Amino acid sequence: MGLMIEGTYHAEDPGPDTQLDGEFQRQRATIRNWITADGPFTPDAVRYHLYAAWNCPWAHRVLLVLALKNLPITVSYARPRRTADGWIYDAEGPFADALMGVASLHEVYARARPAYTGRITVPLLWDRETDSAVSNESADIVRMLARQFPGGPELCPPDLEEEIDRWNALIYARVNNGVYRAGFARTQEAYDTGVTALFETLDEIEARLATARYLCGDRFTEADLRLFPTLARFDVAYHYAFKCNIRRIQDYPHLWGCAREIYAMPGVAGTVTPEIYKQGYFSKSPLRNPLGIVPAGPVVDWSGPHERHLIG
Ligand SMILES: N[C@@H](CCC(=O)N[C@@H](CS)C(=O)NCC(=O)O)C(=O)O
Numbered sequence: 001m002g003l004m005i006e007g008t009y010h011a012e013d014p015g016p017d018t019q020l021d022g023e024f025q026r027q028r029a030t031i032r033n034w035i036t037a038d039g040p041f042t043p044d045a046v047r048y049h050l051y052a053a054w055n056c057p058w059a060h061r062v063l064l065v066l067a068l069k070n071l072p073i074t075v076s077y078a079r080p081r082r083t084a085d086g087w088i089y090d091a092e093g094p095f096a097d098a099l100m101g102v103a104s105l106h107e108v109y110a111r112a113r114p115a116y117t118g119r120i121t122v123p124l125l126w127d128r129e130t131d132s133a134v135s136n137e138s139a140d141i142v143r144m145l146a147r148q149f150p151g152g153p154e155l156c157p158p159d160l161e162e163e164i165d166r167w168n169a170l171i172y173a174r175v176n177n178g179v180y181r182a183g184f185a186r187t188q189e190a191y192d193t194g195v196t197a198l199f200e201t202l203d204e205i206e207a208r209l210a211t212a213r214y215l216c217g218d219r220f221t222e223a224d225l226r227l228f229p230t231l232a233r234f235d236v237a238y239h240y241a242f243k244c245n246i247r248r249i250q251d252y253p254h255l256w257g258c259a260r261e262i263y264a265m266p267g268v269a270g271t272v273t274p275e276i277y278k279q280g281y282f283s284k285s286p287l288r289n290p291l292g293i294v295p296a297g298p299v300v301d302w303s304g305p306h307e308r309h310l311i312g
Contacts, residue, residue: 155221
C-alpha cells in the first residue's frame with residue numbers, strides 16, 4: 001500500500017503514520033461533502049455507490065447503516081489483502097468493481113481529485129450522478145445516511161445527539177482506534193498506553209451495559225453501531241494480531257451480549273466476515289507478521305441467546 005502525492009500514486013509503503021514517540025496517528029480524511037435535501041448531493045439512495053472492504057472497521061460502520069436501513073446503495077468490496085497498489089479489485093467475482101471496473105482504488109481517487117495528496121482509504125462514497133466523490137470519512141457518511149434517509153432504527157435522535165457524540169469520541173479514541181494504537185505502536189511505551197486505555201474503556205463500557213441495554217439508555221443508536229465493528233473483529237484478530245490480549249470480548253458478559261444482540265439485528269450477520277478479518281489483519285507486514293501466515297482459530301460462536309432484553 002502506498003500514498004498518492006498530487007494525483008500520482010507512489011507504491012512505496014509509508015507504513016502506518018507514527019509520531020516520534022512511536023504512537024500511531026490516523027490521518028484525517030479530506031473529502032468531506034454532505035448529502036442534504038437541497039443538494040448538490042440529494043438523498044436519493046440509487047445515486048450512490050460505496051467503495052468498501054469487508055475487513056475495514058470504518059467501512060463496516062457504513063455497511064451496518066446500509067443493512068439496518070435497507071438502503072439500495074451498491075458496494076464494491078476490495079480484496080482483503082492490500083498490495084503495493086493498495087486496495088485492489090479483480091476483473092470479476094466478489095472483489096470486482098462493478099461501477100467503474102477499476103483495478104485499484106487509487107484510480108477512483110485520481111478521478112475524484114486529480115491533485116489528491118493522501119492515503120487511499122475505504123470507505124469512499126461515490127455519486128454516480130455528478131461522477132464525483134461525496135466523502136471518505138466514515139463518521140460523516142454514517143451520520144448523513146442516518147439523518148437523510150428514512151427506514152430502520154433512528155440512529156441519531158436529536159435528543160440523544162450530545163450523548164452519542166460523547167460516547168463516539170471516547171470509543172473512537174480508545175477503542176475503535178485504540179486497538180490500532182496498540183497494534184501499530186513502535187515502542188513499548190506507546191503500546192502500553194494504547195492497550196491500557198483500550199481495556200480501561202472496555203471495562204467502563206461493560207459497567208455501563210450492566211445497567212443500560214444500550215450505551216445511551218433504552219434506544220439502540222449510532223454509538224452502539226460504531227462500537228460494533230471493533231467487537232466483531234476483536235477475538236479473532238485484534239486479540240492476537242494487535243496484542244490486545246488482556247481479555248477477550250467473550251470474557252465480558254455484557255459487551256459480548258451486546259455484540260450478539262446487534263449481530264442478530266436484520267442484515268447485520270451478513271456484514272460480519274471473520275475469515276476475511278483474519279486474512280486482512282494477518283497480511284504480510286514487515287513489522288507485525290513478516291511471513292503472512294494466517295492462524296486457523298479461534299472459532300467464535302455468535303449464536304446463542306444474548307438476553308439483553310433483561311437489562312435496563
Ligand atoms: N477516516 C477514515 C479512515 C479510514 C481508514 O483508515 N481506512 C483504512 C482501512 S481500515 C485504509 O483504507 N487504509 C489505507 C491506508 O491507510 O493506506 C474513515 O473513518 O473513514
